[in-house]
Amino acid sequence: MKSSVITFPGSNCDRDIDVALNKFGFKNKMVWHDDNELPKSDLVVLPGGFSYGDYLRCGSMASKSKIMKSVINFAKSGGLVMGICNGFQILVETGLVPGVLLRNKYLEFICKNVFVKVDNKENPFFKNLDKDVFEFHIAHNEGNYFCTNDQLKEIEDNNQVAVYYCDNNGKTSENFNPNGSTSNIAGVFNKEKNVLGMMPHPERMIDQCLSGEDGSIFFKNLINNIK
Amino acid sequence: MLVNEKVAIEHGLKAEEYKKICELLKRTPNITELGIFSAMWNEHCSYKSSRLHLKKLPTSGKKVIQGPGENAGVIDIEDGDAIVFKIESHNHPSFIEPYQGAATGVGGIMRDVFTMGARPIANLNSIHFGSPQNKKTKNLLRGVVHGIGGYGNCMGVPTIAGQTSFDSSYNGNILVNAMTLGLVKKDKIFYSKAAGLDKPVIYVGSKTGRDGIHGASMASASFDEKIEEKKPTVQVGDPFTEKLLLEACLELMAGDSIIAIQDMGAAGLTSSSIEMASKGNLGIEINLNKVPCRETKMSPYEIMLSESQERMLIVLENGKEEMAKKIFDKWNLDFAVIGKTTNTKNIELFFDNEMVANIPVNILVENSPMYDRKWKKSKLPKKNKIKKEILNKLKIKDILKKILSSPNICSKEWIWQQYDHTVMGDTIQKPGGDSGVVRVHGTNKAVAASVDSSAVYCWAHPPTGGKQVVAESWRNLISVGANPIAITNCLNFGSPENEESMGEFVECVEGIGEASKYLNFPVVSGNVSFYNQTKEVGIKPTPSIGGVGLIKDYQKMVTMDFKKNDNLILLIGKTEGHINQSLFARMILDEKNGPPPEVNLFNEKNNGESLLSLIDKGYIKSAHDISLGGILTALSKMCIKGNKGIKLKKSKNLISQIEYFFAEDQGRYIVEIEPKDLKEVSKILDKNSVHHEELGIIIDNQMIIDEKTIVTIDELKSYNTSWLTNYMSS
Numbered sequence: 001m002k003s004s005v006i007t008f009p010g011s012n013c014d015r016d017i018d019v020a021l022n023k024f025g026f027k028n029k030m031v032w033h034d035d036n037e038l039p040k041s042d043l044v045v046l047p048g049g050f051s052y053g054d055y056l057r058c059g060s061m062a063s064k065s066k067i068m069k070s071v072i073n074f075a076k077s078g079g080l081v082m083g084i085c086n087g088f089q090i091l092v093e094t095g096l097v098p099g100v101l102l103r104n105k106y107l108e109f110i111c112k113n114v115f116v117k118v119d120n121k122e123n124p125f126f127k128n129l130d131k132d133v134f135e136f137h138i139a140h141n142e143g144n145y146f147c148t149n150d151q152l153k154e155i156e157d158n159n160q161v162a163v164y165y166c167d168n169n170g171k172t173s174e175n176f177n178p179n180g181s182t183s184n185i186a187g188v189f190n191k192e193k194n195v196l197g198m199m200p201h202p203e204r205m206i207d208q209c210l211s212g213e214d215g216s217i218f219f220k221n222l223i224n225n226i227k
Numbered sequence: 228m229l230v231n232e233k234v235a236i237e238h239g240l241k242a243e244e245y246k247k248i249c250e251l252l253k254r255t256p257n258i259t260e261l262g263i264f265s266a267m268w269n270e271h272c273s274y275k276s277s278r279l280h281l282k283k284l285p286t287s288g289k290k291v292i293q294g295p296g297e298n299a300g301v302i303d304i305e306d307g308d309a310i311v312f313k314i315e316s317h318n319h320p321s322f323i324e325p326y327q328g329a330a331t332g333v334g335g336i337m338r339d340v341f342t343m344g345a346r347p348i349a350n351l352n353s354i355h356f357g358s359p360q361n362k363k364t365k366n367l368l369r370g371v372v373h374g375i376g377g378y379g380n381c382m383g384v385p386t387i388a389g390q391t392s393f394d395s396s397y398n399g400n401i402l403v404n405a406m407t408l409g410l411v412k413k414d415k416i417f418y419s420k421a422a423g424l425d426k427p428v429i430y431v432g433s434k435t436g437r438d439g440i441h442g443a444s445m446a447s448a449s450f451d452e453k454i455e456e457k458k459p460t461v462q463v464g465d466p467f468t469e470k471l472l473l474e475a476c477l478e479l480m481a482g483d484s485i486i487a488i489q490d491m492g493a494a495g496l497t498s499s500s501i502e503m504a505s506k507g508n509l510g511i512e513i514n515l516n517k518v519p520c521r522e523t524k525m526s527p528y529e530i531m532l533s534e535s536q537e538r539m540l541i542v543l544e545n546g547k548e549e550m551a552k553k554i555f556d557k558w559n560l561d562f563a564v565i566g567k568t569t570n571t572k573n574i575e576l577f578f579d580n581e582m583v584a585n586i587p588v589n590i591l592v593e594n595s596p597m598y599d600r601k602w603k604k605s606k607l608p609k610k611n612k613i614k615k616e617i618l619n620k621l622k623i624k625d626i627l628k629k630i631l632s633s634p635n636i637c638s639k640e641w642i643w644q645q646y647d648h649t650v651m652g653d654t655i656q657k658p659g660g661d662s663g664v665v666r667v668h669g670t671n672k673a674v675a676a677s678v679d680s681s682a683v684y685c686w687a688h689p690p691t692g693g694k695q696v697v698a699e700s701w702r703n704l705i706s707v708g709a710n711p712i713a714i715t716n717c718l719n720f721g722s723p724e725n726e727e728s729m730g731e732f733v734e735c736v737e738g739i740g741e742a743s744k745y746l747n748f749p750v751v752s753g754n755v756s757f758y759n760q761t762k763e764v765g766i767k768p769t770p771s772i773g774g775v776g777l778i779k780d781y782q783k784m785v786t787m788d789f790k791k792n793d794n795l796i797l798l799i800g801k802t803e804g805h806i807n808q809s810l811f812a813r814m815i816l817d818e819k820n821g822p823p824p825e826v827n828l829f830n831e832k833n834n835g836e837s838l839l840s841l842i843d844k845g846y847i848k849s850a851h852d853i854s855l856g857g858i859l860t861a862l863s864k865m866c867i868k869g870n871k872g873i874k875l876k877k878s879k880n881l882i883s884q885i886e887y888f889f890a891e892d893q894g895r896y897i898v899e900i901e902p903k904d905l906k907e908v909s910k911i912l913d914k915n916s917v918h919h920e921e922l923g924i925i926i927d928n929q930m931i932i933d934e935k936t937i938v939t940i941d942e943l944k945s946y947n948t949s950w951l952t953n954y955m956s957s
Binding site: 010015034052108111112137204 | 373646647654666
């Protein structure tokens with residue numbers, strides 16, 4: 001299975017996701033933001049970091065990068081695209097996934113483990129997962145997901161919420177909402193469910209020695225789904 | 228502008244220093260030259276008050292590849308790998324403008340590390356604030372934490388450990404010390420020594436602006452009521468540009484075109500160009516019109532003294548300019564050939580086709596002033612005997628509650644949760660432990676690092692305090708299973724022109740030297756920050772020690788959380804009941820007199836090495852060094868982290884229970900072992916003559932101190948976790 005990770009100026013989780021993808025069997029290529037063409041890929045990942053220093057608005061400048069034209073075409077033709085953290089912010093800016101990401105409610109960067117509940121498994125990312133609650137890691141300053149009530153209804157009606165922040169039993173409540181996100185939303189799909197944007201970093205949970213192993217479960221399942 | 232003694236004094240030079248400049252030059256300097264002298268000869272850059280004493284520190288050893296004198300120190304971690312590391316202060320700017328001051332402190336130290344070819348893999352910091360009641364403290368703390376996070380997080384380098392303290396002596400002068408570790412291949416280390424004639428001198432990175440002019444001079448003076456006016460001397464950081472600069476430099480460094488490279492830190496283009504020339508025993512010629520400027524009409528004086536961030540100076544091999552430029556173009560960074568190396572041994576600056584400065588490099592460097600300042604020797608304070616009746620009136624649970632919820636002991640999670648500590652995917656011990664630990668990417672090795680200071684001990688008796696900080700750093704590394712290798716120090720003191728402050732400096736350095744020599748824990752890099760004083764009030768002497776150690780097999784790393792019910796808890800090291808200068812004495816009894824705990828280096832070494840061998844054999848399930856707050860504080864933290872309780876045995880020790888639990892005797896650790904291993908562990912410790920005793924066993928839910936004193940783990944947690952969060956949100 002082939003994957004591509006886009007490096008924007010200021011990306012800083014590009015190596016981490018490269019390590020994770022390779023560890024679980026992807027043949028990953030790093031792709032420079034200024035390139036025109038995506039290599040042949042089964043999965044494209046927009047990594048975390050601070051593309052363009054988060055200046056102007058997180059993800060906005062990166063969403064206009066040269067390579068993004070190809071990424072958008074790839075997504076529109078059904079290719080799998082995943083944006084993590086800053087990658088999610090970029091996806092939001094391209095309009096591939098709905099909503100926006102505001103500054104965290106308490107105006108502070110948050111780096112910690114959180115639990116998220118997988119809401120919908122009828123998609124290539126989560127299909128066949130044998131559990132619903134995952135412990136992932138977040139590290140962001142602008143992860144406060146926001147959308148209008150109409151949008152929220154549409155997103156929920158279309159089963160576009162990918163993951164919710166919750167407690168270790170999968171209970172979603174404001175107490176387990178780290179950043180003020182609307183309805184505890186931690187990640188969303190596009191309508192077709194081939195584009196996933198989420199704040200948590202599964203690539204930081206791929207080793208017992210790190211924060212945990214739930215990322216390993218996610219990636220192993222993902223490559224099997226794509227095969 | 229006319230230069231005379233008055234102008235020189237306004238530049239922070241002394242009258243006699245100005246006289247010396249005129250003599251050495253055999254003429255009056257022009258204003259640009261005077262600016263250059265003031266930048267090179269201030270305390271921050273010249274170490275004029277400290278050099279004499281720093282020479283006494285042990286700086287070499289089998290594992291030392293590079294000691295002090297370069298951008299950072301370098302140690303060997305085997306298999307061709309090396310760690311580059313250094314700690315540096317950014318105290319003065321952080322007080323004036325906490326966000327930018329702290330941010331550029333972090334940016335500056337990372338640049339020092341990647342200048343040497345190393346990719347930064349971990350950041351640490353030691354930050355000290357005034358009393359929580361002081362009206363400035365909260366905003367300063369918030370600004371500093373945001374600044375450290377803002378820069379480090381954007382760079383994608385994990386902040387893995389740190390230290391935060393509060394003391395009224397920092398009311399007018401906070402301390403922000405930032406440390407970075409980088410990883411490099413031993414044969415790909417880059418140095419700042421220029422070599423060869425007519426080699427192109429290249430400027431890369433951000434453009435030069437008017438920010439930070441005279442930053443280093445500002446950091447070489449005490450504060451007064453007009454300090455707010457100094458805001459323009461604080462640099463403004465741009466971590467995004469630094470991230471690009473890091474990647475571009477490492478890309479260029481993969482080849483072999485660089486002869487020398489030096490970051491533009493304190494005193495900007497002035498110190499970087501002069502240091503490269505001085506080390507290479509060469510001259511350097513710069514055309515200032517070629518320097519990329521952010522603002523119009525910048526004068527040679529401003530260009531030379533600007534401390535704009537994220538800039539580097541490189542001496543390149545001839546003919547490599549095009550290739551190098553391509554890399555910097557790719558990363559959207561400025562790249563300009565601004566001069567060349569020469570055989571004149573002078574620094575020659577040109578602007579609008581005129582020579583605007585011409586100074587022999589050796590005058591600026593070797594002839595820079597060095598002072599043997601007067602200093603006062605300290606006396607070991609007499610023991611302050613605490614009456615038994617006073618102790619007997621106190622309840623252990625009350626004391627524990629107060630200590631665990633005190634500003635200096637409470638959990639600092641509010642702080643480190645704002646730092647990305649997991650990016651790069653190798654952090655295997657997060658903040659909140661004895662040391663932060665990161666794996667050496669793609670290997671079985673890991674590097675541990677800790678940063679420590681004990682201002683109270685240093686204040687009470689500087690030589691003992693100096694020794695103690697080094698010993699504590701050593702213990703923090705051992706507690707996670709790392710072999711301590713070397714240290715970096717950041718020496719924060721008051722004015723060297725004050726005999727008492729100077730004495731504190733001299734004697735702390737003496738103590739640091741003695742301990743690092745004995746423990747074979749040499750000093751490979753560091754920085755001195757004097758003039759941490761406002762008017763006549765100086766800070767408590769605060770040397771911060773950053774220690775680095777190696778864990779050969781990261782699976783053997785130890786953490787402090789209690790692991791399993793029925794496991795035994797041992798105390799390693801002897802408890803004499805030293806209460807003077809303890810947190811208990813100062814906080815609960817309000818007693819501030821007496822000597823700090825004695826540091827017995829033989830015991831430190833013996834206890835530490837014995838523990839390391841037990842860890843290596845796999846006997847140790849958890850470990851924690853005992854420091855501020857004594858045994859009961861250390862046990863509480865192990866319970867909280869592991870979500871486990873402990874049933875304590877009745878101590879056979881003859882001293883009172885309170886002294887036993889809260890004394891701060893040195894050289895001690897708490898460890899967890901399995902009951903089956905007790906015999907073997909005792910045998911090894913006995914053989915090495917290491918004092919040890921059984922403290923208790925691990926149970927669920929509660930800490931049973933004696934029949935009458937029981938504290939639940941939830942209580943311990945609530946004592947420990949609430950203070951800082953409440954303080955910051957109140």
